[in-house]
Amino acid sequence: MIETADAIVIGGGIQGASLAFHLAEKGLRPLVIERSTLASGATGRSSGLVRMHYDLEPEARLAWASFAYFRDWRERVGGECGFTRTGFLQLYPRDAAARLRSNVEMQQRVGISTMLVSADDVARLAPAFRTDDFDEAAYEPESGYADPSGSTAALLAAARERGGRLVQGCEMTAIRVECGRVAAVDTTRGSFSAPVVVDAAGAWARGVAALVGLDVPVTxxxxxxxxxxxxxxxxxxxxxxxxxxxxxxxxxxxxxxxxxxxxxxxxxxxxxxxxxxxxxxxxxxxxxxxxxxxxxxxxxxxxxxxxxQDGITPDQRPILCAAGPDGFYLDCGFSGTGFKTAPAVGACMAELIVGGRATTVDISAFGLERFSEGRLLAGSHEDRPMWR
Ligand SMILES: Cc1cc2nc3c(=O)[nH]c(=O)nc-3n(C[C@H](O)[C@H](O)[C@H](O)COP(=O)(O)OP(=O)(O)OC[C@H]3O[C@@H](n4cnc5c(N)ncnc54)[C@H](O)[C@@H]3O)c2cc1C
Missing domain, CATH: 3.30.9.10 (D-Amino Acid Oxidase, subunit A, domain 2)
Structure with missing residues (x-):
């Protein structure tokens, strides 16, 4: 007999775990399918930085909404995420001072705890640093880093307590579509049916989306x-x-x-x-x-x-939307920065799946159509992509 779930999430990284947690909180029974083991992809190698300094407002909002989870993890999720507050400094060279100020202004408007500090302040915060090549920096006193594998395990444990399931060592090989709607997936450990399938497959996301005929620009x-x-x-x-x-x-x-x-x-x-x-x-x-x-x-x-390794998109921003057959969703393309935003992304994707619209943060900017329509995302003061 084919096993059933309310939603199938392909990928047991931080994104799949966060989505499963938020779906389960809403009363659904999500099933996470992972070809290897939990956090064996990008998540297990992640540097785990938790900071809010983005130049694109929707990303800054996702990072800020996620920060509240890292700070209050035990109450919000349960278990441990290993959040360690170290303070965070964003240093830019002198010729990028306008970019620094504009980013900090936008982040303060969002409500993020960040401020401009002088090179002398940086020398006091970090006496071993050279500080002669910049005049100002952005400082987030509450930021730091967390443990990506531990956070993933905690989210999954909380999802399971609420009715979610995880199947590891299980590769999804086909997605069945009936009358224009996803119906089931075939895996190396049998078939599972659900009216919702989410591609949270990190560096493998393009191959997963291709199974429903979608060409997703994730390399x-x-x-x-x-x-x-x-x-x-x-x-x-x-x-x-x-x-x-x-x-x-x-x-x-x-x-x-x-x-x-x-x-x-x-x-x-x-x-x-x-x-x-x-x-x-x-x-x-x-x-x-x-x-x-x-x-x-x-x-x-x-x-x-x-x-x-992670999946990267042409504008180095994620893809968060419904696409292809009814019931199919993209939660991928995190481009080397998707750990710190995962709690809020999972909340937003669960809202989109259950209620048709994300309310924690407006994620409409992260649609797939931006690539075919030539509307790549860019911060107002971005002068080059992050990864080069
Ligand atoms: C070295 C490194 C450092 C980083 N540092 C930071 C940082 O400091 N801060 C930050 O915010 N972000 C950072 N990132 C980015 C962040 O770690 C990723 O964006 C995030 O972990 C992506 O999570 P994910 O769940 O989408 O992907 P993954 O963790 O890759 O999970 C996807 C999972 O899908 C599984 N899968 C794939 N195909 C299938 C299939 N067909 N069937 C079943 N399962 C499948 C894979 O096995 C994998 O486990 C870093 C990434 C790397 C690689």
Whole structure:
């Protein structure tokens, strides 16, 4: 006998888990199908930054609405998300000062806890940083990072407590459509029926959408990160930072590590099945870059490197909408920044699926048609894409 659910979510990453949690909160019985194990995709490799500094208002709103979950996780979801408040600094080079101010103004209008601070303030917050290449920075005192795998597990556990299900080691291979509406999926572990199917398949999202005849512009994006053990002089740690001038972000990890990623180091294209191994030259580049901002890191020690992958769209913004046959939804294309927004995205997608419209945040800007209509999303002061 074919098993049934109210909604089938393809993908057990942070997005699939968040959507399952919010659907279950609304009284539905969602089923999450995961080809490998929970958080084995982008989510398990994610750097986990939780910050609100976006240049596009709907994304800033999603990040801000999500922040309330990370801050109040135990009451809102249950379990642990590992949120660690470190403060967040967004550094831009001098010639991008107008962009910085305009972004902060928009974020303050949204209600985000952010402010402009001077280079002297940054030197007080992070005494080991070089501060001679900018005059101002944006500072979010409440931001930091969280644990992506732990957050996913907590959302899924909360979904299961409310009637949701997870099937792991189960690859979805076909979507059955009857009379213009999704009816069931076939998997390596049998068939499951539901009137709703959601593509939350990360780097695999294009292949999943193709099963209902949709051509979704999600390509594979690969990203390397390094963990460096800080020298004793830096044991006190530092804030979480996006350093635009050095095309780099970094944050503390635990007591004495620093996690670093480079924004101009992304590999785009190819297949999601490729082996995920950091590029040979990556370590040299990362050490050079972090020492430009924190010279004392020259005495640090490499702990490890890793590579992860996500689905990226042409404007590096997600696709959140109904598309194709009735009952089919896209919840994908997070373009390397979809951890911190996942709680609110899950709430919005559940509202869209159950009530026809998202109310937590207006997500109408993230429709699929923007690509065919040539209306790519861009922040009002964006001068280049994040990943380059
Ligand atoms: C190295 C790295 C660092 C990052 N850092 C940050 C950060 O600091 N902050 C931030 O906000 N974001 C960050 N991101 C982005 C963020 O992690 C992702 O956007 C987010 O995890 C995407 O979640 P997801 O659930 O959509 O995808 P995934 O976690 O990739 O989940 C998709 C799942 O779908 C499954 N699947 C695929 N096809 C099928 C199928 N046919 N049947 C069944 N299951 C299937 C896969 O196995 C996978 O587990 C980073 C990403 C990477 C890779």
């Amino acid at each position: 594979v994006w690969r990203h390397d990160t390094a963990f460096i053990r800080r020298p004793r002089a830096l044991r006190l740690g530092h804030p979480t930072v996006i350093d635009d001038g050095n095309a780099m972000y970094f944050r503390p990890e635990g007591r004495d590590l620093t996690l670093i990623g480079l924004e101009d180091d992304a590999g785009i294209g190819g297949e999601p099945e490729e082996v995920l191994r950091p590029a040979d030259e990556f370590v040299g580049r990362v050490v050079d870059r972090i020492c430009r901002r924190i010279p004392a890191m020259a005495d640090g020690e490499l702990q490890s490197t890793q590579r992860g």
